[in-house]
Amino acid sequence: MIVNHLLKNNAKKLMLDLLFLVIIVLIGISRIYVGVHFASDVAGGWSLGFCLLGMSKFVFNKFIGGAS
DSSP, X not given: OHHHHHOOOHHHHHHHXXXXXXXXXXXXXXXXXXXXXXXXXXXXXXXXXXXXXHHHHHHIIIIIOOOO
8 A cells, every 4th residue: 555655656556456456366366276265254354445445545645645
C-alpha cells in the first residue's frame, strides 16, 4: 500500500495491484489444492484480509494524508 502510494504513474499502480491480487488468489488456491485448508478457510482469510486492507487504507489516508 505504501509503495503504491509512492508511485506516480497510474499504469504502474494498476500493474502492481494486479500482480498482488494474482499472487493472493494463487496462494489461496494452492492451499486448497495441497489440502492444507478448506475453501471456507481461504475465503475467510480473503475476507479478513480485505477488511484489514480497507481499515488500514482509511487510517493511512486519515493520519498520513494519502490521496488515494
